[in-house]
Amino acid sequence: MSKLRNTKTITTAGMLVAIGIVLGFFKVPINNLIEIRFGNLPIAxxxxxxxxVPAAIVGALTDIGGFLVKPTGAFFPGFTLSGIITGIIFGLLLKTDDSSNLSIVRIFIAQLIVTVFVNVLLNGYWLSLLYGKGYAAILIARIPKELIMLPINTLLITAIAKPVRMIGRAAFNN
Structure with missing residues (x-):
């Protein structure tokens, strides 16, 4: 918890929140149903x-900040919880003292857990609550999209992982 009082941690988290909010507005459409989004990269x-813990805070504040900057409907705290859980998963699985331990397999496992438990199951549940649709119907619609996005998101995180670790070593001396 003392890390949360560190000025470098607070400013880095703040910058990542700002980057996450801005990146949340950008998407690359693949077709009518699938689009590449970049909002999870700062959380990772x-x-x-x-x-x-800092990643969970970044996940929550990115969701809340994105809503405040550009609301797309009523605020729903379930998606904030999804951001928190995403941050916890990425923090537990991607934080290493040695950058050589941050392999594509490890990144894939982290993204797989986020995809299954957060993007499909949890966000599917939130959508069923919001829109009054059947949970099973939403899951069936989300699974193919998330299966396509899993390797893409893994590659995006892999692309930023090494530069992020280099910056981390310089900034945090780890």
């Missing part, structure tokens, strides 16, 4: 640099 970077 926070997990890689600072661990689960």
């Amino acid at each position: 970077a926070a997990g890689t640099l600072m661990g689960p």
